[in-house]
Amino acid sequence: MITPTVETADMVEMVREGLKSYPKDAAVYIRPMYWALAGDELGIVPLKDATGFAISLEQIPMAAPDAATTLTRTRFRRPVLEDNVVNAKAGCLYPNNARMLLEVRARGFGNAIVTDALGNVAESATANIFMARDGELFTPIANGTFLAGITRARHIKNFRDNGVTVHETVLRYEDFDAADEVFLSGNMMKVTPVKAFDDTQYQIGPMTRRVREMYWDWAASDRG
């Protein structure tokens, strides 16, 4: 409902300009944002052509490769298109995720495995999720309830290009109980190893190391 106002090429130019303020090797997280500047008489429906825009550049160091997190179940779920704007990366989706993080941190865990309304695993509270079993990869199939991220897509392509089978499929909590390895995938940290899901312990194993190596090889190449 917010009218976009900035061409992609102009956005890229602004980012490049902004990045000049940072050291060459700085890890900078880039957040372009639109928001509504004004609404109708009730203040609910955004007015057309009243769009705010900003790009936030924030220096956020990459986590160490062996900085693993822990996961648990959450009572909260991903919304569906009928009751929230899951077809956008929208600020209004975040309070739900914040509740998940508060809930699981209070129980001593780092993040949550979150299901959709059907009880199938969707992602974590902050990133997409993968599991490895018997030398193959599994990740929840994109079903409209979570953002299937560009980093998720990159990992899938990298694995497949290297001859590893990746299943985009329906996964339950029980599948994660039976996994050999689990890692999170997002644009901020690229790969976050997982060392436990409730009472189940995982190794930071060959698949988790491999996905990281493939990602950084790609990022350092001409294609990245």
Place this chain on the structure above:
Amino acid sequence: MITPTVETADMVEMVREGLKSYPKDAAVYIRPMYWALAGDELGIVPLKDATGFAISLEQIPMAAPDAATTLTRTRFRRPVLEDNVVNAKAGCLYPNNARMLLEVRARGFGNAIVTDALGNVAESATANIFMARDGELFTPIANGTFLAGITRARHIKNFRDNGVTVHETVLRYEDFDAADEVFLSGNMMKVTPVKAFDDTQYQIGPMTRRVREMYWDWAASDRG
């Protein structure tokens, strides 16, 4: 997740102070608001004791008593506690309502009758809803998916104090097809008559006139 910082008595004093800027008979809509000023390292979970606060006073004239709206169905639904913060009057709930309004305005209607996840009627896109049939009142029973407002509660009390039966119950779209009268109830407009729901036409009848009279009698009394 946002730490409240202002005592109710102080809020009331601020509002009284602000209202001095308006003519005595001005209709002023009062919106107290809290928001998070800062979040954790991911920017998702609000920090404790980093709370913004404001009271907005906006002069919004009351609609004429015979200014009736029209309603239709919407594909969008109220969220549930598992996937959004329906236990708060929170800004993150409004984009869903904005979609409803855009959808129904494009079809020439003024507002929507919105269901919950179970397909039962919850409210309109902006206010609670009542229907009258055979001299009795009906309104969706509070089930956690919508804000059961203070104006809704006032209307229910006023009717019951005057010997009219009010049913807080489960209602379907079909019940509204069979209604004699329908009106919306919210803090901004108190009572909004409804003259149509899709192809069903309603009169602005005795119950709609009565709820308005009782409300303004109460508001003008020592109790209001």
